[in-house]
Amino acid sequence: MQGVPEQFDQPQDRAEFRRANGLDGVELYRAHIVHHEFAPHAHDGYGLGVIEAGQERFDYRGRRHLAPAGTIVMMQPGELHTGGPASPLGWRYRMMYLDEAALASQLGAEPLWRFDHAVWAGDTARAVAMARGLHALWHARGSDEADAALCQVLTLLAPLAARAAAPSVNASPSLRPFARVVDALHDDLTREWRLHELAALADLSPFHFQRAFKAAYGVSPHQWRVALRLAEAKRLLARGAPVAEVAATVGMADQAHLTRRFVGMYGVTPARYQRQISGG
Incomplete structure (x- = not known):
């Protein structure tokens, strides 16, 4: 459509969505943002991801958060947040947007998770493993590979989640x-x-x-x-x-x-x- 860009104003900024292969309610996102400022927005599912390089700043639940490389980011479904670069080179990251129904199907009879901390820092090994899991989920060639990758990511996140339904x-x-x-x-x-x-x-x-x-x-x-x-x-x-x-x-x-x-x-x-x- 004339007059409407197919991408960001700045060529350094890149973003891409993908559905997880064979999995309902699992949407994947990867991006490298240097200049763009994301307006307040929300996602239907949990926003779960990892900062792979650089540093992001974002507003969430009335607070300004900083997320450097090696940080895990966790947001509840439907929560408004922003996003912007907090370093000259911006930030590179991967996210998974997981519907509550998709999480419930994985947890069985367990209560849904609640993440009380938007940023989990200081656990580089867990962040690196999560980045690998999200990479595997992005490139999964079939539902069996996707199932295994999703299980890996959820296993890494489980210790960071509270076992109680998210409050209204x-x-x-x-x-x-x-x-x-x-x-x-x-x-x-x-x-x-x-x-x-x-x-x-x-x-x-x-x-x-x-x-x-x-x-x-x-x-x-x-x-x-x-x-x-x-x-x-x-x-x-x-x-x-x-x-x-x-x-x-x-x-x-x-x-x-x-x-x-x-x-x-x-x-x-x-x-x-x-x-x-x-x-x-």
């Missing part, structure tokens, strides 16, 4: 006033909410609502809404829906608008993501 977003006292707001944004992605309408759902004035929401979530209500729209767009694209149709479904002005936002959040265009995830 609404369980935190600081987030409880916004439960109706978050539900409303989820329920109608295409609606152009006015600030005073959202504030009324939280029984706050627009001024106090905007400040309190950002203090609780680290992003504005508008940024949260955009992140929800893009997460839904990613789900629809993975199912093969046409890009223009996806743009309309999630309330974007047009395909070009969706593309600009998608690149900012995920590092690839919607069309390229769809090709990569389908193996095309």
Whole structure:
């Protein structure tokens, strides 16, 4: 499409998605980022990965985190986060986005995992082994190889996880006033909410609502809404829906608008993501 880049603005930045061979609910990502700043976004599954070189900084759960080489990164499903370079050469990393259903099928009767620490540093041997496991998962030629690689990665992560279901977003006292707001944004992605309408759902004035929401979530209500729209767009694209149709479904002005936002959040265009995830 004319006027829309197929890649980052800077040629040093590279990113690629792939489905794990023969495994449902397992999406893989590898990238080397030198310049790009990822806008606040979320993934459906757990974000589990390793920094192979350089250093990343990212905002997650109201805190700024630094992740140098040899660090394992662990994020809960649906949690907003950013990402950017924290060194002149940026950072190179691998991620696995693992659906809760896929993890549940691996754990059997065990409770789902919860990761209380976004960054696990100082365990270089574990990080190197995890990078090897994610590399093997990326290059697995059949479901048997993919199964073995996934098991290897989960075995390495198991000691870092708490054995309890992830707490509800609404369980935190600081987030409880916004439960109706978050539900409303989820329920109608295409609606152009006015600030005073959202504030009324939280029984706050627009001024106090905007400040309190950002203090609780680290992003504005508008940024949260955009992140929800893009997460839904990613789900629809993975199912093969046409890009223009996806743009309309999630309330974007047009395909070009969706593309600009998608690149900012995920590092690839919607069309390229769809090709990569389908193996095309």
